[in-house]
Amino acid sequence: MSGNFMKYLIKINLTLLLLLTGWQAPAQRKGPLFRISKETLQDKIKGGWAGQTIGVTFGWPTEFVYQGTFIQDYQPIPWHADYVSEAMHTFPGLFDDIYMDLTFVEVIERLGVHAPAASFARAYASAGYELWHANQAGRYNVLQGIPAARSGHWEHNPHADDIDFQIEADFAGLMSPAMPGAASALCDRVGHIMNYGDGWYGGVFVANMYAQAFKSNDVKTVVGQALRAVPVQSKFYQCIADVIRWHRRYPSDWKRTWFEIQRKWSAEAGCPDGVFHPLNIDAKLNAAYVVLGLLYGNGDFTKTMEISTRAGQDSDCNPSTAGGVLGTMLGYSKIPAYWLDPLKKAERLPFSHTTLALRDVYELGVKHALQHVAENGGRISGNIIEIPQEPVSPVRFEESFPGHFxxxxxxxxxxxxxxxxxxxxxxxxxxxxxxxxxxxxxxxxxxxxxxxxxxxxxxxxxxxxxxxxxxxxxxxxxxxxxxxxxxxxxxxxxxxxxxxxxxxxxxxx
Missing domain, CATH: 2.60.120.260 (Galactose-binding domain-like)
Structure with missing residues (x-):
């Protein structure tokens, strides 16, 4: 009997055995795939971290100085060749947007992409840095034994709708390239530690903008697709949808849209520091300023920085978010030298309360993104990454302070x-x-x-x-x-x- 015939009999018998024992062949990938090279992925992840660091530095002298008014065109906003290094040495607390993100990045590095919510909660609750608003309220709750899934709830947290998770969700989007569902799931685990309702939706929206920025070079598409992750009945969705609509109506006048935002969406109901006060740290209002900068900036990094900063209120966090999303869309290599060169001088400086510098964060960002892709059915073949694509689905509806005025x-x-x-x-x-x-x-x-x-x-x-x-x-x-x-x-x-x-x-x- 020939060797080939014996191999044939063995193959037939093995197949019959597997069928009799109920074995099924693994499911084949279905639906479209998004393909991206490792070099492009790395460039975009670097651009995201660089963009948000540039943005928070640019907004340094304006944060909450302009409350309920925008910064006039004739008012100069500083920027110079050593500005990022100066900020990191002079005011390390400015970078709370970044080092809060890095707390969660370090948890993922230790425990993997499926680290439980309690681990994220313990890490930031026990960190030594100063916190404010929803972050501090959530930290107190965690230290007092309230579970991570409840510590951001409005009954336990008067700051539930504040901006906090919105400015910390960058990491969730940057490690979820072209994977909106994965970004939203990670936001569910982390975002409810400090926020709920519209405050949580701010983070979901931002993370989804990052996820979309990996596969689209059109700002309107990035914003519009990301908004699909937010329930339409929420005020957050309605606010951002209004900004999109006003941009269509007044495509060359960002200040007219700014006035429309103020007229309809500037009322504060939750944050005790902002009620009956010009200060407004509400997630949806500040997200509106982010979208204002992105839409009217139309892919121009400088215009995006200027508008998202000049809109006022939390005017370091907002250009940080806008710069991070746009930096991801453009890639590190396409951020103008005017902005990038001062950043490069600071890439070896560790952020406050962490040993990580930007050059370390770039590497970890790529590592975690590849892990997250693999965990969500993606495939890495040589230099090409294939990511299964699914439509954006809205997260569940929730509302803070219902019926309270x-x-x-x-x-x-x-x-x-x-x-x-x-x-x-x-x-x-x-x-x-x-x-x-x-x-x-x-x-x-x-x-x-x-x-x-x-x-x-x-x-x-x-x-x-x-x-x-x-x-x-x-x-x-x-x-x-x-x-x-x-x-x-x-x-x-x-x-x-x-x-x-x-x-x-x-x-x-």
Whole structure:
């Protein structure tokens, strides 16, 4: 019997055995594939990290200086040959957009692309850097034992709709090239640590813009496709859809669209620092400024930087996001030398609170993107990466502060070591204030307090004295029965070495 015939019999018998045992051939790839070379992928990932670093540096002197107004054309915004290095040495905290991202990048490097939400939460909650707004509220919640999936929820976090995750979602998009579903899934794990509702959608939208920027060279396509990931019934979707519509109506006048944004979308309902104040750190408003820069910049890096910065409010984070998305779309090699040369001088400088410099981040970015592609059914064959394509699907709908509208403020102005009390009429409140030591020798042990509403005990919690662990506001409660209420915050063990400083309460009807 010939050897070839024996091989044939073995093949037939093996096939019969596999069929009898229920084995099935692996499914073949279906649908379209997006192909990109490793060199192009690397260039785009470098462009994304470079663009956001350039943007946050450019906006350095303007952050929250222009609240409710744009920066006039005649007002110069500095930029020079050593500007990035100067910023990193002079004000390392400016780069919170970047080092927060890098905290999550380091988790992925240690635990892989499927690292659980709790690992991301623990990493940033235990980091030593300063945080504000939703990030700090989420950190406090994590340190107090609230699960990562709930620490950004509006009932636990008065800053749930703030910009925080929107400015930190870059990493999720940069490691999800042309994979919007994968970007959204990663945002679900990380974004709810500090945000919810429109605050979470800001990150989903940004990550999806990055994902789209790998495969499209048209800004309008990148923005429009990314918006499909956001539920249409959300205010975030409606705000960005309005900006797109106004751009079509006023294609050469970004200031006219800026005025339309102010007229319809500048009201603040959540952030206690922004309600009844010109400051607005709401995710959707600042995302509107990002889109304003991208659409009216139309692929021009300089115009995009100028417009997204001159729109005001969080005017370092917004050009950082716009610059990151556009840098990904253009690639590192096509960022104009005017912007790129000062960055190159700083690429070996580690960011604050991390050992990573940009040159390290570039390498990790490519490594994690390739891992994420492989985990999501992609194939790397030599120099070519093939990525299965699926339509963009909206994430689930959620809403922060439903039915709550700012109705006024109650001036409390109380400084006591034992208790704070005030009355209000409404269905919710946020009491702004802090605790402080009156003696240098006093310990940093948190002050334990109990919250009573209408003389009924509600909860007991800590007010930490360490700034990195602080509670963003003294206390809050939403969804009460509408009407008159009395709020009392009592120290469980009053100590004359400490005092509770209560400023004012934001009241909701």
């Amino acid at each position: 700012p109705a006024g403020k109650v001036q409390v102005n109380s400084t006591r070591s034992d208790s704070v009390s005030f009355r209000f009429d409404g269905k919710g409140f946020v009491l702004r204030g802090f605790v402080q030591k009156l003696s240098r020798s006093a310990s940093d042990k948190p002050v334990r307090v109990a919250l009573y509403i209408d003389d009924q005990f509600l909860e007991e919690f800590d007010l930490p004295l360490i700034a990195a662990h602080r509670r963003t506001e003294l206390c809050w409660k939403y969804s009460l029965a509408p009407g008159a209420h009395r709020v009392t915050l009592k120290a469980v063990a009053p100590n004359p070495d400490y005092e509770i400083v209560a400023r004012e309460a934001v009241v909701y009807q």
